[in-house]
Amino acid sequence: MMKPARTKPPRRALAKKPSNNGQKDPVGVYCRVRPLSPSDQECCIEVINETTVQLHPPDGCKVNKNGEYKETQYSFKQVFGTHHTQKDLFDVVAKLLVEDLIRGKNGLLFTYGVTGSGKTYTMTGSPGQGGLLPRCLHMIFNSIRDLQAKRYVFKTDDKNGIEVQNMVEALLDRQKRDAQPQIVPKTPLSRQKPEPEFADMINIEDGCKVEDIDEDSVYSVFVSYIEIYNNYIYDLLEEVPIDPIKPKPPQSKILREDQNHNMYVAGCTEVEVKTTEEAFDVFWKGQKRRRIANTQLNRESSRSHSVFMLKLAQAPLDADGENVLQEKEQITVSQLSLVDLAGSERTNRTKAEGSRLREAGNINQSLMTLRTCIEALRENQMCGTNKMVPYRDSKLTHLFKNYFDGEGKVRMIVCVNPKADDHEESLQVMRFAEMTQEVEVARPVDKPICGLTPGRRYRNQAFKEELTRRLEERGGPVIGESEEQTAIELLFQSFPPIPSCELLDANDNQTLPQLIEALEKRRRIRQMMSEEFTKSVTSFRSMLQDFNGVVAAKENIAQGKVTEKERTIISQKSEIERLEKKVKTLEYKIDILEKTTSIYEGEKRNLQQDLESQQQKLQRQLSDKRRLEARLQGMASENAMKWEKECERRVAAKQLEMQNKLWVKDEKLKQLKAIVTDSKSERPERPSREKDREPKVPVRSISPSPVSYPGNPVSQPPHNPDTPARLQLHRRSNSCSSISVASCVSQWEQKTPQHYSESKVAPNRRRRWEPESARKSNTGYQASVVQAELQEDQALRVSEVFCT
Incomplete structure (x- = not known):
């Protein structure tokens, strides 16, 4: 009997991401100039306007091959000088990323620059001047404060996904967490007083929030903190049991790819937080474990790249507006990564040796790989080539591969130090930033709509408030805030108590009549309550129908407005595309004109040089001519005198x-x-x-x-x-x-x-x-x-x- 030929199993269909019609946005690059320290006298960077900076070569620095001093200008999306505050930087750079995070879109924000240029200060801040990270946390929790799900309703899995649990499972997980010993970073259930060392950083008076938030969904925030040290990934939130006899070194983590082709750190600790203080407390614990060192250029130099990831999970409520939908397809997960890159440095300036030299080499190598990837992406997008981008050469670029090849917004803050000693390093940083602006990233798609009637949460709240008011009017108990009390239990409490049914004697004629009377009262009350409930249901149904009619009318109006807005948006998009094409055409023409102008200017300089040389030659010839004329005149006069004397001599001779x-x-x-x-x-x-x-x-x-x-x-x-x-x-x-x-x-x-x-x-x-x-x-x-x-x-x- 012949066995059937074995065939390969069908290939699993890859999950397709929703497309956004191929729309792309360039990488937003911003520049921040730190103040000049009192010990530095000479400044090499000057802010020309809001988008341009100029580099001045310091004394003794030769820039080009001819040995001439050359000043260069670089343009950015916006330049932040010494007079700009942390709030100004956050409002322009990070605020839009937080809004996109709440709307279900990914984002990446990283700081880049030489060592000692203010990258960590920009990201973390100082007491009284909170950086981008605490301001992002404050804006997130200020926006979803009343819309957060209970703890453990959302649960992370081991494959970079989020699951939804029902109320019972979430309650069991909370009880288990409270009972087991502390292994993972345990955040308090109630707000505590933050540590004094970072209390001023999160004390932000500006209550900025996202306005157009989906109020029919629940949200949960998960944070994780990792560092990339010597091209190895370490979890800064991992709690390892302390062994005083034989302490174990921290174990490095590996990168994996999920079903959506997104890169994630396998086995990384993700902590669910509910307040800004909790989130910053977790960050500060990881920050204490981060590797820093004292070098000649920076007293607290970061020796690794740190990545603080904010993951926001959101799911819509059911039709009643009471519970969370259990379907996994309805869960939207967005992520915002805040990256503090280690500064590039030169060993001849830091005088690094041993482990510091190795750390500097790995830092520079990872930054060079990042630059190589950006160059390859730029070449592929501008020239239409299919050159391989070397993401795998470094853990840093491999981790954020999906941001450049996938979709999301990418923002980069270039931090520079204006002192003259950092001129050469700042020049390389400016060139990399200028090249990064030409890279385009796919625009993230909008969050899918679940299709349920909006306003479910407030409708459920209105029903509970109306029921409580009716019970208060009847003198019944009011629905409290306890989770165990329900409407049915409160209704049963309004019935008269049942008397004792125990018959003490066969001739007892009181117990049964009392029981019959009580049951009759309960029946009448029940009938009355049933009629009242029927009336209430009828009135509520009519009120709900009226409300639904009003909502439907509003929805129709809103839908009409949305349709009109969509038409306007489509026309504006077409106009924008036309203008973008026109801009590209004009930019191409401008490039051609600039090249032609440069060629003509070169020819003009050459012609001017030739003209000057010809003029100098003509002047020399004129001076030679004048000298020759003077000489000829002298010779002519001399010859005339000679001939005159000769004639006189000949006349005398002839006479003789x-x-x-x-x-x-x-x-x-x-x-x-x-x-x-x-x-x-x-x-x-x-x-x-x-x-x-x-x-x-x-x-x-x-x-x-x-x-x-x-x-x-x-x-x-x-x-x-x-x-x-x-x-x-x-x-x-x-x-x-x-x-x-x-x-x-x-x-x-x-x-x-x-x-x-x-x-x-x-x-x-x-x-x-x-x-x-x-x-x-x-x-x-x-x-x-x-x-x-x-x-x-x-x-x-x-x-x-x-x-x-």
Whole structure:
């Protein structure tokens, strides 16, 4: 026989959370600046306005790579300066979270910052200045004071759930609790005087409360307090039996996931509290067990992350408005987590060693994991990626995974210290806060409506008050406040007592008639009461019908208003969506314009730098041009002077040359005249050498003698006074009887070569022997040149005449 194939069991359907149409809200990030201590002189943080702070780098701090000082501004949802009080911070940040808690929505509030920035003060407060935690407790119990269920009506299970018990089970649990020894933190049933160390913290005069609360439901508050130390979770409310011989260290807890995929601490102690004093007493007991240490930067430095969780359970009343509905599906559980994160610190400043160094490393590692998760969420939401978020790398991020991936409101308060020593750490905190604002969390859904008629609680109270009034009018007993007395017992007390029915004798004729009479009276009273009850029921039914009619009319009016409001809300939502899309489009355009503006500004700076460099180059070129012009002008003037001197020199040289030529021509003319006049005379005999060596007396002529100067002493040709200056004449031909002029000139040139060559070869030498008057007067030189040319022309004409 073949066995049927074994198949896998069907997968359990996951519980689906009600959706809210994908609406999301950004994480609200607020900034709080603590006052500057008297020992610190320099401040590096300045509050610009209600939403902006500015960081100033202190002296000696280089921010960017270029080594320049850079001031940065960061924007938040709201900035709280030193003049803001704890109440101002609570009204803006935590009040809305408490209202959402009572309406069945989850919330997360945590403080973040460096060590010594005021995170614990913001969360807990100080005497006379209660922090966020006591103010949240005060507002919760001030809102549900008369609407709380009896103790143990709501009971927690081991799987992060809440169960509802009936009155008998709750009474048994109360009796058992009173009988057993104290193991868990036992809060008193009646109000006691709080401890003096935190009495001023919870003495809050402001009676703020939630106005629109569901009065047809009952509420119960459960608190738990844990710490995350060295990435381990410890229960601060756990009562461990004290063993003086061998004390046991506290056991760490583990994280689990419930059926709604919410993370919770398994085995964590949850205490039901009924007043603000009880809740803060439980918190203070856990606070004493929290790990703190004294460091160089903070006298009471938190060495762990603390999480105080407020869990509010609420369930509607039944149709009679008397008892709580027992269906578990009708129970609404909401949770508000108040987290005081340990401050980030640098070991080179705290000088931590040993266990303190290990604690600081784990604190910084968990904060770094939180930052990594925020960065991954931001990248997934902005870029549309599906990058894995490393929640499991730290117990802190793993515990609050459902807030970021699920739904609920998340608020963060960034606490900063304005002193200059914390500038670098504050800069990193500001960058993380700015990045966190871009993360969006799903908006929580509204609490489901049970469908019962509203006003059930007050209708039941009105019925009891009316019954009490009727009984008072009839003289009957009044319904007291005791739980054991009921309306039926009070009715039976109004009947006449039954006489003794014991028959002492067979002839007793009084007992039976008395009994019959008493029973007859009771019957008449019962009949009368029945008629009265019928009338009362009829009148009450008519009154109830009238009341139901009025309520129905009011409900119809309210429903119409609600429908109208819903339409308005839908139109406003559509308008909001349109405006959000428009805002995103405008933000995108603004980003593009900012980037374009930055590019243009960069190009403008580059062009300005180029323009400045070109202007500087142009200025240098202009200065060089001016210097060159001045130099050229100097050179031109110098060259002009040189050329002027050169021209003068050349004119003088030309004048000397023309004078020499003129003298030579004059001499030629003289010789020619002498030849012409003595042509018919006989040829003279040649003188002897001795006679030639004798000095000759120069013959004066009409033309001026050549100018003599040291370089070229030009003298007249020597003449012998005894011998006449005659030249030998030769005939050119037999046909010509006259003497050749050319031959005469050549003979004369042969006899006077020295004077002629010296006049041509050594003009510079003659120039040195030039008289001073000839060198200075240009007019005289020019006139002499003209006169020499005229004489030369005259000589040429004479020679032509002789030749002809």
